[in-house]
Structures are given as C-alpha cells and as structure tokens.
Amino acid sequence: MNNIIVYCENQDGKIADVSLELLTKGRSLAGRLGCKLDALVVGAHLKGVEKELYAFGADTVFIAEDARLCPYLTLPHAAITIGLFREEQPQIALFGATSIGRDLAPRVSSALQSGLTADCTSLEIGEDNLLYQIRPALGGNIIATIINPDHRPQMATVREGVMKKEPVALPVAGKLQILEVAKYVQDSDFTVSIIERHIEESKIDIKGAPVIVAGGYGVGSKEKFELLFDLAKVLGAEVGASRAAVDAGFADHARQIGQTGVTVRPKLYIACGISGQIQHTAGMDQSAMIISINTDPGAPINRMADYVIEGDVHEVIPKMIQAYKQNSR
Amino acid sequence: MYQKLKIVVLAKQVPDTRNVGKNAMKEDGTVNRAVLPAIFNPDDMNALEQALRLKELLPNATVEVLSMGPERAADIIREGLFRGADGGILLTDRAFAGADTLATSYALAQAIRRMQPDLVMAGRQAIDGDTAQVGPQVAEKLNWPQVTYAEDIAGFDGDRIIVKRRLENGVEQVAAPLPLVVTVHGSAASCRPRHAKRLMKYKKAHIPQWGVDDVGGDRQQYGLAGSPTRVKKIENIVFQAKETRHLSASQEEINGLIRELINNHTIG
Numbered sequence: 001m002n003n004i005i006v007y008c009e010n011q012d013g014k015i016a017d018v019s020l021e022l023l024t025k026g027r028s029l030a031g032r033l034g035c036k037l038d039a040l041v042v043g044a045h046l047k048g049v050e051k052e053l054y055a056f057g058a059d060t061v062f063i064a065e066d067a068r069l070c071p072y073l074t075l076p077h078a079a080i081t082i083g084l085f086r087e088e089q090p091q092i093a094l095f096g097a098t099s100i101g102r103d104l105a106p107r108v109s110s111a112l113q114s115g116l117t118a119d120c121t122s123l124e125i126g127e128d129n130l131l132y133q134i135r136p137a138l139g140g141n142i143i144a145t146i147i148n149p150d151h152r153p154q155m156a157t158v159r160e161g162v163m164k165k166e167p168v169a170l171p172v173a174g175k176l177q178i179l180e181v182a183k184y185v186q187d188s189d190f191t192v193s194i195i196e197r198h199i200e201e202s203k204i205d206i207k208g209a210p211v212i213v214a215g216g217y218g219v220g221s222k223e224k225f226e227l228l229f230d231l232a233k234v235l236g237a238e239v240g241a242s243r244a245a246v247d248a249g250f251a252d253h254a255r256q257i258g259q260t261g262v263t264v265r266p267k268l269y270i271a272c273g274i275s276g277q278i279q280h281t282a283g284m285d286q287s288a289m290i291i292s293i294n295t296d297p298g299a300p301i302n303r304m305a306d307y308v309i310e311g312d313v314h315e316v317i318p319k320m321i322q323a324y325k326q327n328s329r
Numbered sequence: 330m331y332q333k334l335k336i337v338v339l340a341k342q343v344p345d346t347r348n349v350g351k352n353a354m355k356e357d358g359t360v361n362r363a364v365l366p367a368i369f370n371p372d373d374m375n376a377l378e379q380a381l382r383l384k385e386l387l388p389n390a391t392v393e394v395l396s397m398g399p400e401r402a403a404d405i406i407r408e409g410l411f412r413g414a415d416g417g418i419l420l421t422d423r424a425f426a427g428a429d430t431l432a433t434s435y436a437l438a439q440a441i442r443r444m445q446p447d448l449v450m451a452g453r454q455a456i457d458g459d460t461a462q463v464g465p466q467v468a469e470k471l472n473w474p475q476v477t478y479a480e481d482i483a484g485f486d487g488d489r490i491i492v493k494r495r496l497e498n499g500v501e502q503v504a505a506p507l508p509l510v511v512t513v514h515g516s517a518a519s520c521r522p523r524h525a526k527r528l529m530k531y532k533k534a535h536i537p538q539w540g541v542d543d544v545g546g547d548r549q550q551y552g553l554a555g556s557p558t559r560v561k562k563i564e565n566i567v568f569q570a571k572e573t574r575h576l577s578a579s580q581e582e583i584n585g586l587i588r589e590l591i592n593n594h595t596i597g
Contacts, residue, residue, distance in 0.1 A: 071501075074465075074474065074475055074477075075474055078469075098497060099477075099478060099496040099497045099498075102461050102462075102477075103465060103475070103477045103478075104465075105462075106430070106460075106461070106462035106463075106464075106465035106466045106469075107465045107466070107468065107469045107475065109431065109462070109466065110431060110434060110465070110466035110469035110470055111469050113431070113557065114557055115429065115431065115556070115557030115558035116430070116431075116460075116462060116558070117460075117558060118458075118459065118460040118461065118462060119459060119460075126561075132561065137457075137458065137563075138344070138346055138457055142563050142564065142565060143563070143564045144560055144562070144563050144564075145560070145561040145562040145563075145564075146558050146559070146560060146561065147558070147559050147561045148557050148558055148559070149559055150557065151557035191474055191505070191506055192474050192476065192503055192504070192505040192506075193503060193504050193505075194501055194502070194503050195491070195502040195503060195504055196501065196502040197499065197500075197501045197502075198499045198500050198501075199496070199498050199499035199501075200498055200499050211595075211596055235596050236596075247515075253516075259459075260459055267595055268590065268595045268596060288595075289595060291586075297575075302573065303573070305573055306572075306573065306574065307573070307574050307575075307576060307586060308573055308574070308575045308576065309576045309577075309578055309582075309583065309586075310575065310576070310577060310578065311577070311578025312578070315578055316578050316583065319578070319580050319583045320583055320587060322580070323580070323583050323584040323586075323587035323588075324587050324591075324596070326584065327584065327587055327588045327591055328591060
C-alpha cells in the first residue's frame, strides 16, 4: 500500500514527543511521495488518542488496545507491528530511537527482512524516490547516506529532538482503525514479564534550556566539571556533556548531547574542552550562537563557533563568571 | 535453577573510534583502518563479564565466545579465553563480507543454532556502528525472546532468569524463560582483567573457524546479497565555514564578550 507508518510510542495514551516529531517529518516525506501518513498506537487506555495524531497529520490511526500491552513488552508489540506491516506493506516505517524503538524496530526489520538504519540525523526523499537515511558513522567521523533499494518497508529510527514537532494548520479528517489484538498476539508472546519498574521523569531539561554550558573530555575530571555547573548557575543555563565526557564518568548520561544523546537548539552554546566530533556536533549545530573554549586552536568545533576563546577551561570560566557578575544589570 | 547452562557471548572486533587521531581519514575521505587499533567492543566486554558471573554461580555453566570477522578477529576470542571463557568460534568466510546488521544476524543465528546454547549474551551495541540492532535481530531469527539493555543478572526464579534493565528514564526488572537473548548495557559491571595463567595457556590457542559450509542455511541471506541496506554516499566531515572571532583568555576580552552577550540579550 502507499503509506508511511509511524509507530507511536505512548504511556497510557500519552504520545511521546519523538513520535509527534516523526509524524511531522513523515508528513513532509509523504508529501514528497504523494502517499498517506498513518500512525500505529499499541498500548492501554488509548481512548481519544487519535485526535492528537490527526492534529499532526495522520490519515489513518491504527489502534491496538489491551491492558496487557502497557507497559511495553517486546514480543506482543513486535507481533502487532509485524502483522500490520505485512498487511499494509508500507513504503517507510519510522520509530523513535528510544529504549522502546531500538528494542522493537530491529526485531520487526528482521522478521520482515527489511533494512533498518539507526539514529538518523536527517531523512530525505531522493530523486529516485528512495528514503535517504543520513547518519554519522564510525564514531562520528563520517556521514553516511543509507538506502534500501529493494526491501520494504524502508525503516529508520530517529532520536528525540532531532526533528521538529509541528501540528498541521488544520487537523486531518482522519480515520480510526481498531486492530483486533487477538488476531496478532498469542499468550506465548507474554513469556517475558515485568517484575518491577521505576521510571523517573528526567529532572534535567537540557532540551528546553536557552543557554547550555557543555563540557567534553578536555575538561579533565568530574571535579573540574563542577566549574561548568558554577557558570551555568550564574547564567541560568543547563549543563550538557559530550559522549566522551559521559563515558569518562564526568557527567550523567541524561546530559549527553549528540547523535546518541539529546539534540539541542539553544540561543547560546558554550562548548568547554569539546573537540567537536560530528557525533557531538550533530546534536548542537543548530545552536543560534556557539562559543568554544579550547586550548587547541585547531579543534574542529572552532570552525563552527562564533567565538573561540583560546585557553584553559579552568582559567576562562572563572573569568566569565566574574565578567557576568560585573556587567549584569 | 539450571544445573547446566550453555552461554554464548557475541563479541565484535571493532576499530577504536573513541581515539580517532588526525590521520584516521585518508586524503580521499575514506577511513584509514590501518591506524585505528582493533579492540574488543566495549559493551561486549560487559556481556562477557555477566556471562562469567553466571558461570561462577552455576558450576556446570560454560561460556563460549562467538565472533564474526576476518581471521585476525580470532584475537577477540583469545581475549575471552584470557578472562575466563571456555572456548569460542570464529565465523569467517568471504561469503560473509559486506554484511549489514541483518545479514550479520542471519550468520550469527545460523552458528548459534549449531552451538545450541541456552542463553546468548551480547553487548547492547558496537562502537563502530552504534546501531544496537544485531542482538534483537538474532533473537528474532532464532524465534527466541529478548531482553535488551541488561545491567545485571539478578539470578534465577525457578527456571526463569531475572534481569535488571537500564532504560533511558529508569530501571526495570524482568523475568524471562530460556532460551533467551540478552543484550548488555555499557553501564553494567566492567569485565574482570585477564588472568595471568590463562594468558600464558591460551596465548597461542587455536580458534576453530566456521564458514558458510559449516553453518548451512540460505546462501542468499549472507553477506552483501543478504543485506537490504546499501551505502549510497559517504562524506567526510566538513564544517560550514563561519565567521569566527578569536579571543584570548584575558579578563578584558572576556569582559567584552560577556557585555556584548548581555547587550544583545543572549544572556542576562
């Protein structure tokens, strides 16, 4: 069939931002291909969920509702998704690159023998009408464009915040299609059971912060990272980190910015001791203004910075704090 | 509790992309693999540790390492032996070349069928691709359930294995039956070091190799032929040229910058 399907992640009917972002992107892809944009929602307590999806342009909303489908379990969600894709034969299928999407999408792609590209930072329709799945590769040292010439659906996952989230001007007069869960799911799909679950909404909001002070491996240690928090406190900013800094234990994973972390678009991005691998810059290159503080004048990030302060983070940050205290009104 | 438990750990030899130097890219924009050290994929090390812990818990458990790659990837299996694994297999054959995650999963699943383990453990993802796809794809090919992002194997409840999962916004404890595929998160315990006596013993250990003929299956599903994805284009990283102002770290110049940012309402 001629459609794009977005798997819409949800918690008791609350649709995840990443899925709304994918619908927004899916709409422009569907426009290019002249095909439909559809949404699949699997879970519990889904009454009325279709209205929000129509507002993001979904033509048909497929709903599979059953108390056992929330919280997410791999096998029943995979069975429904695989079953629906077999019937619908979508051209393209999009998933959030979340704990759920990255668990589900590969399982689905394997069953359908279709190609899947993880963590895309850009999706385009090429002149050949194929989906161009663009992502950094090899630790972010190259950018690869991946295509699936012969297999359908063309599948991709995208991290939250990478695509913009925009409702349509006029909600689509969409169609609701209820899927009969028993047709897709068997009791044996519930063989893995959840014993305990502790989900916390992250208190760190780097996505929404207008100013971000981010540190890289060059900051040197967890103790020295405290300086970034000092500056952030003064500026009313949030603290972010590169993957290298997170891997080294300098900062919490929730602060990671980049392809495998969060994508941000702040007014001001202060990069402290960050070299600027594409893995990182993919998540911050749309910042309105970038200041790079680095001892290495040749650091790649300096080429995209508006201001480069050549110097040691430990020397420069206290001076910035002092300058702000002197000049702020 | 399982009296016997056969565990296969999936491990990949990867270029160390975390320490990419300036000469990592050739002039033509392709990757200079020769200068990137080949290492045991970090998450797979975490998986090996979880497998070795189960081996300690269950005296009759065995741990084998399965890797796919060129002949030099036998080093990965020896590395596993140095740290406590009982054996391993290297899947190597020209027919496997050019495989994407799906064709890789097919080959691994074929080998796993022949090895007949109760439990397959793998790192969540490899640092050269960061896709996290092979674990779930192998599970699907075997028609086994999967538990991804494991941080700790908490033990057994009867014949079910209890796994603590690390999610992006919390933790979850699940019970799962065997056979099972578990992918292990990088936040799980680090792998124990090499054991000196084992290092001496296995330094030159012969690693059995399997090719397409050893694992059978549908030849069309191996290597490039079995890969639905194609690389259309590879670009070297070029940052957009932007007008950049360079400042020294003097207090005066920093004062000037901060004043400017306050005046144009970027901060303050």
